[in-house]
Amino acid sequence: MLSTFIANSPIWASIVITLVTITTYQLAAACQQKWQSIWLNPMLISICVLVPLLLILELNYQEYSQTTQILNLMLEPAIVALGFPLYQQLKQIRLHWREMTAILVFGIVIVISVSFILAMLLIKAPDIAIALSLKSVTTPIGITLTEQLFGDSSITAFAILIAGLFGALLGPQWLSFIGVNSAKAQGLAIGSASHVIGTAVLVRKSAEHGAYSSVALIFSAVLTALISPWLIPLLQQLFN
Amino acid sequence: MKNLFYTIFAISICLLLGKLANALLAALPASLYGMIIYALFLQLNWFSVARVTKTNQWFIKHMGVCLVPAGMGIIDNFQLIQQHGISLVAIIFSSTLLLLTVIGYLSERFLTTSNNNTAKTTTGSS
Numbered sequence: 455m456l457s458t459f460i461a462n463s464p465i466w467a468s469i470v471i472t473l474v475t476i477t478t479y480q481l482a483a484a485c486q487q488k489w490q491s492i493w494l495n496p497m498l499i500s501i502c503v504l505v506p507l508l509l510i511l512e513l514n515y516q517e518y519s520q521t522t523q524i525l526n527l528m529l530e531p532a533i534v535a536l537g538f539p540l541y542q543q544l545k546q547i548r549l550h551w552r553e554m555t556a557i558l559v560f561g562i563v564i565v566i567s568v569s570f571i572l573a574m575l576l577i578k579a580p581d582i583a584i585a586l587s588l589k590s591v592t593t594p595i596g597i598t599l600t601e602q603l604f605g606d607s608s609i610t611a612f613a614i615l616i617a618g619l620f621g622a623l624l625g626p627q628w629l630s631f632i633g634v635n636s637a638k639a640q641g642l643a644i645g646s647a648s649h650v651i652g653t654a655v656l657v658r659k660s661a662e663h664g665a666y667s668s669v670a671l672i673f674s675a676v677l678t679a680l681i682s683p684w685l686i687p688l689l690q691q692l693f694n
Numbered sequence: 695m696k697n698l699f700y701t702i703f704a705i706s707i708c709l710l711l712g713k714l715a716n717a718l719l720a721a722l723p724a725s726l727y728g729m730i731i732y733a734l735f736l737q738l739n740w741f742s743v744a745r746v747t748k749t750n751q752w753f754i755k756h757m758g759v760c761l762v763p764a765g766m767g768i769i770d771n772f773q774l775i776q777q778h779g780i781s782l783v784a785i786i787f788s789s790t791l792l793l794l795t796v797i798g799y800l801s802e803r804f805l806t807t808s809n810n811n812t813a814k815t816t817t818g819s820s
Contacts, residue, residue, distance in 0.1 A: 479759040500762045505769060515769045522763045529764075532757035533725035534705045534712065537732030538750040544737055550805050557800045565793040569785055576781040586785055590793055593764055595723055609782075611764065612771045616783065617790045625794055634798035638805050643798035647790050654758045664754070670797070672726055679722065 464521070471521040478503050495623055497651065533592075533650065536668045539657060543665030550638075558646055558673050562681055565590055565647075570689045580693070581606040584686060588678065589613035592649040595675045603686050614649065621648025622655040641666025646674040701749035704741045708732040 459467055482499035508518055519526070547554075566587045573583035584605030588596045593614050600610040625644045634640060637660055644652040645667035653671055657664030705728075712728025735741050775782065
């Protein structure tokens, strides 16, 4: 029935479904503000509410994605807006750019290698191994790189979301638990492991957290784009 | 209201330049080029920091809603999750935890140390 409504009145369907998505997100955000629990992450709650709703209404993902295109379009300017916390900390960042680059290269090589080897041992499918290796970067880059290396990009999108949610929900607590408390270290770790989702959560803590997270998001994306085209073929040779 | 339009204009210009950079250089998505250009323009005072601050903070606070449609892509992966769900989640969790730990620990160890050294040098010289 809803599919017919979308086909007959695409504009109204877009308005209604986008409003439902925004309302769900805002209600979840209000709940999180009231109860201050990490498990009330607005994105996680929205997905938990909207997935069953779509299944009940027999609406597939393509139809949902089509009707909420305005939110997808808003993602690009929202990422550009992260340039503001980046600007606020430029002076601090200039002091450490060499150390940051070295640390991120080391982390990226380790995470690509570990993810690829684990996936080949447990799932034994090269396309899924490639997809999982590229989950620590922002979605557009992860998908582009996966397709370039003949991986399964739908798995990359799923893995990027899980990694993002994991870092956003548990990352700060885990880092505090292991004694990593500075805004710089937390920002770099969350930005490189959990990209935009982690940054969107971490930026609420302080401008410095947000700035370093944004920097890690950019550096990780650039470095992964440079490292993965030679590292992944090398790893593939290990299993041939 | 004027500041709202000013911020939208500033972000749009940077995104457009980002799209141009993406078309010429590829490598990074347009939005990431736009983010770097926006930070650069604010640093160069080509856009007024005072005028963009409030609206920009509002954008950042609410940007999470734009990620919901991408997250809903989970619906298309139900079959794979049924087949390899535990392995997939185990790989994602363990490698993300490893990356968080490695980057977090090294940053705390080397960046905080280098920061303290810089502070000591500055204090000493003054």
